[in-house]
Amino acid sequence: MGRRRTETPGKAQQRARRAGAAVSAPVALLVAGAGADEAAGAGLGLVFVLTAAAAAALAAVLCPRGRTWWVLAAPPLVIAVVAVGAQLAAGAGRSGGSLVMAVVHWALDTFPAMLAAEATAAVVLAGRALRPGRGRRAAHA
Numbered sequence: 001m002g003r004r005r006t007e008t009p010g011k012a013q014q015r016a017r018r019a020g021a022a023v024s025a026p027v028a029l030l031v032a033g034a035g036a037d038e039a040a041g042a043g044l045g046l047v048f049v050l051t052a053a054a055a056a057a058l059a060a061v062l063c064p065r066g067r068t069w070w071v072l073a074a075p076p077l078v079i080a081v082v083a084v085g086a087q088l089a090a091g092a093g094r095s096g097g098s099l100v101m102a103v104v105h106w107a108l109d110t111f112p113a114m115l116a117a118e119a120t121a122a123v124v125l126a127g128r129a130l131r132p133g134r135g136r137r138a139a140h141a
Contacts, residue, residue, distance in 0.1 A: 025062065026055035027078060034086035043090075044083055044109040049116050052079055056117035060124035068125050075117035083110045 033051025037044050052075070060071045087106060 026059040029058065030055040030078065030082050034082050038086050038090045044086060044113070049113045052113035053116040053120040056121040057124050060121045060128070071121045071125060072118065075121060076114045079110055079113050079117060083113070
């Protein structure tokens with residue numbers, strides 16, 4: 001059996017910071033996109049879709065190789081939470097309409113963003129997996 005490696009405290013803190021950035025930076029980008037779209041007054045639209053795709057790409061680039069599964073699993077949930085929060089903050093829940101119409105409106109607003117985020121994350125992760133030379137030691141002559 002080999003020797004067990006112990007991680008230095010500095011390396012553990014660096015890993016924790018990197019994991020925090022892999023989560024917080026894409027979420028902040030998505031919230032900014034939702035805020036910009038809601039401020040424009042037309043509800044969630046193209047800006048939200050583009051920032052969702054950019055946030056998914058950023059998460060796929062920043063995540064550690066062994067934990068890429070969450071990049072494909074998280075976007076629909078995160079987009080749903082941000083979209084509901086943005087629409088509640090904009091007062092969409094107080095319009096006097098039925099709950100069914102609010103749910104239909106929410107689904108129409110968020111589906112393109114979810115689709116763009118999932119497709120972008122899959123393309124970036126496939127590119128990371130297929131990129132040659134990563135993880136191998138270079139042969140020194």
